[in-house]
Amino acid sequence: MTAETAVRGTRDVAAALEAAVVHLKSRQHPDGWWKGELATNVTMDAEDMLLRHVLGIVVPDDQERSARFIRSQQRPDGSWGDFPGAPGTLSTTVEAWVALRLAGDPEDAEHLVRAATWVRAHGGLEKARVFTHMWLSLVGLWSWDECPTVPPEIMFLPSWAPLNIYQWGCWARQTIVPLSIVSSTRPVVPVAFDAAPLLTGTPPARLDPLWSVAGVFQRLDVGVRLFGKLPLNPLRRTAMRQAAEWILARQEADGGWGGIQPPWVYSILALWQMGYSLEHPAMRAALAGLDDFFVEVPDAPGGPLRWLEACQSPVWDTGLSLAALLEAGTPADDPDVLRAADWLLAEQVTAAGDWQVQRPDLPSAGWSFEFANDVYPDTDDTAEVVLALRGVAHPDAARVRTALDRAVTWTVGMQSRDGGWGAFDADNTSRMPTRLPFCDFGNVIDPPSADVTAHVVEMMALEGLADSAECRRGVRWLLDHQEADGSWFGRWGANHLYGTGAVVPALVAAGVGTDHAAVRAAVAWLEEHQNLDGGWGEDLRSYHDKAWVGRGDSTPSQTAWALLALLAAGEDGPMVERGIAHLVATQRPDGGWDEELYTGTGFPGYFYIGYEMYRQVFPMWALGRYARRTSPEPVEGP
CATH class of the missing domain: 1.50.10.20 (Glycosyltransferase)
Structure with missing residues (x-):
């Protein structure tokens, strides 16, 4: 030079x-x-539309702006991905399809036919992630019987016990506690359509061998689900109340939980299931705070858009x-x-x-x-x-x-014992939570x-x-x-x-x-x-x-x-x-x-x-x- x-x-x-x-x-x-x-990706917007349907608080103009944003993100092959340039993602595409049907798009609309065809070619709704199955169970498009669960009795485990809530990363901890209530109460607010176009008819996968770690946890989950079908008993009611109190104790000044979408929306659902009305101060604050996470794009080509920040x-x-x-x-x-x-x-x-x-x-x-x-x-x-x-x-x-x-x-x-630093917790390194069938989305712990x-x-x-x-x-x-x-x-x-x-x-x-x-x-x-x-x-x-x-x-x-x-x-x-x-x-x-x-x-x-x-x-x-x-x-x- x-x-x-x-x-x-x-x-x-x-x-x-x-x-x-x-x-x-x-x-x-x-x-x-x-x-x-x-x-992020359109699952934020799809799940918000599903949440508002379940709670009965749909605002048609808002819903259409969200739906318009979801349509704008669809790929030519019919799928939706998780980042620009990404290949399609099955669960993201399933949730987008359901959200657009919820917004009134007809099943035979060309963009939804492309999406359903792509979903079936990539394993169908049957292969979607656990959280997608849970969202669809909330609206009657999947069965709660087919969803792994976390029992609210997990709240009774002391901090030294395996699988206690503090073995999870903070984001996962704040998610599984409310989901323990939702998956126990198993609410359903049906939609006026079905998910047949997304299904392949593939039977459920066989359980892993009993002598494998995965097989043990799969069978443990089956037992937990059977236990969850029993009538509510005093122990479970106490566990659910303790979970609700834990949730409320961690509600932030902006109405949310941890400042991130998953625990925020699941905490709203959990409190709703515990009898908190939408007019309760905690619920009003939660919904008002969530509204502040929307980005409005009023002058977009094709009409106003809005999307939710995670x-x-x-x-x-x-x-x-x-x-x-x-x-x-x-x-x-x-x-x-x-x-x-x-x-x-x-x-x-x-x-x-x-x-x-x-x-x-x-x-x-x-x-x-x-x-x-x-x-x-x-x-x-x-x-x-x-x-x-x-x-x-x-x-x-x-x-x-x-x-x-x-x-x-x-x-x-x-600092953790091994010399490194995790983001939110020290020594949050137990691999046990990652073994649960519930955790198919990864990253439920916070190691250095x-x-x-x-x-x-x-x-x-x-x-x-x-x-x-x-x-x-x-x-x-x-x-x-x-x-x-x-x-x-x-x-x-x-x-x-x-x-x-x-x-x-x-x-x-x-x-x-x-x-x-x-x-x-x-x-x-x-x-x-x-x-x-x-x-x-x-x-x-x-x-x-x-x-x-x-x-x-x-x-x-x-x-x-x-x-x-x-x-x-x-x-x-x-x-x-x-x-x-x-x-x-x-x-x-x-x-x-x-x-x-x-x-x-x-x-x-x-x-x-x-x-x-x-x-x-x-x-x-x-x-x-x-x-x-x-x-x-x-x-x-x-």
């Missing part, structure tokens, strides 16, 4: 950063936070946005920076939560993902918020320092992951704790969990690019040399997977098809993750220059980036997320770090 090219490149990066900062600042809420839209991510988005602004050279005492810092400081969680079952003596001080989630702060959000706030020149420095010290203590205290552990290790290192025993154990965990190809698996982002982009900066921050074999292997892996256009991309199918690992169309966020790893590793050659040039070349005139593909992960292999803010904050982050290395003058934003 010539000196003239280098100077021109530096100017291009500076201009890109300036435009990006202006764009990001324009999206900040007056109260100081950022929140991008969070896209969750909202303002704390995560604000922490990342604040860090990106600072990386881009925005002054640490900039008014917009201070507004973001003040909002984050006010969001620190001090309430008790389920994580205290494993860590009863640890003072609460983390951050959660959503606007209102005081029960389930997580180590990932907390680490990223600490990394952002520590760079702010706040006028009340003592307030910030106190909040950070408490957050670091909480996060370090959440490379991306979360890396964020915590990086936070600890920058907070001066690199030599602590906890940080060294975290580094050892990361080194032990490197993949054979040199990458790291990404639990909460897609996929090996996310894991690798998190781990390499953490290792280097913690004192692992850039010449360490693990770092060099990661650099070699990134070099091998750079696309011809200079960017990086990884298709979400990499979670179940290794041929896609590190492979896919370039995206701004994944390109930035790769660059963050390379910059931390000390790379400054053509590979980095091509990546930086790709980000500069693909930036929009308004300073943002486009990213149609999803790069976020809810449940690997099952549920994926399109974070609107990722396409903005991570390219800024990477460009800012590059500019700070190459610019002869300090880089400052507007």
Whole structure:
């Protein structure tokens, strides 16, 4: 690269950063936070339509807007998928078909005929997931007798007992408790059509051998279902009341549960089954809060649309946005920076939560993902918020320092026995819940992951704790969990690019040399997977098809993750220059980036997320770090 090219490149990066900062600042809420839209798949909308039918609260205009959105997402082959570019998914297509029939689309409509044909060709309704079968049982299109169940008596199990509710990840825990009520009461509010077009007539699969683990749990489920058919007895009534009290104790200020759709809607159904009217304050708050999760698109071609966000991510988005602004050279005492810092400081969680079952003596001080989630702060959000706030020149420095010290203590205290960190709980590693027939959707536990552990290790290192025993154990965990190809698996982002982009900066921050074999292997892996256009991309199918690992169309966020790893590793050659040039070349005139593909992960292999803010904050982050290395003058934003 010539000196003239280098100077021109530096100017291009500076201009890109300036435009990006202006764009990001324009999206900040007056109260100081950022929140991008969070896209998933149409099961959110289909299940909302089914919920409103069951509760008798259908608003026809709203239902048609949701149905119009579902129709807009159908693939040419008749199916619906779980992310842009994905192949069709059986359960998603089944739920979409049922929702459109509920909205009044005739069975012989061309789009529904295509959908039903695709469903039958891929195993039929019989092969759909457990949750899909449960939703259809609620409206009389499937039999509760064919659904696995969790008995409400699970509430009686102490925290040390196998299969107690605290062995489940927090998202699964908040789902199975209400479902234990729903699957016991087995409500049915029939619809005026049947599911015959989706059925193949295939008989149920035979049980696995009795001597296998799967076979034992399958037969246990049969026994539980038979027990559930008995008339309600005092023990079961007591268990159901205890479950309902557990649910109500965890309702958040916004009316929801955990800030995510599954426990929210199942908790509504459970309370409804326990006799809570829709006018009860808890139910009114729950339904009103759920309405706030809708995104309205009034001017869409073909008519207004609306779709439901599975969750909202303002704390995560604000922490990342604040860090990106600072990386881009925005002054640490900039008014917009201070507004973001003040909002984050006010969001620190001090309430008790389920994580205290494993860590009863640890003072609460983390951050959660959503606007209102005081029960389930997580180590990932907390680490990223600490990394952002520590760079702010706040006028009340003592307030910030106190909040950070408490957050670091909480996060370090959440380390699991193996040295890594899970997101919401410590030592949530029992495999037993994953064996139940009920759990065919995966990811019902919260074991340590490379991306979360890396964020915590990086936070600890920058907070001066690199030599602590906890940080060294975290580094050892990361080194032990490197993949054979040199990458790291990404639990909460897609996929090996996310894991690798998190781990390499953490290792280097913690004192692992850039010449360490693990770092060099990661650099070699990134070099091998750079696309011809200079960017990086990884298709979400990499979670179940290794041929896609590190492979896919370039995206701004994944390109930035790769660059963050390379910059931390000390790379400054053509590979980095091509990546930086790709980000500069693909930036929009308004300073943002486009990213149609999803790069976020809810449940690997099952549920994926399109974070609107990722396409903005991570390219800024990477460009800012590059500019700070190459610019002869300090880089400052507007």
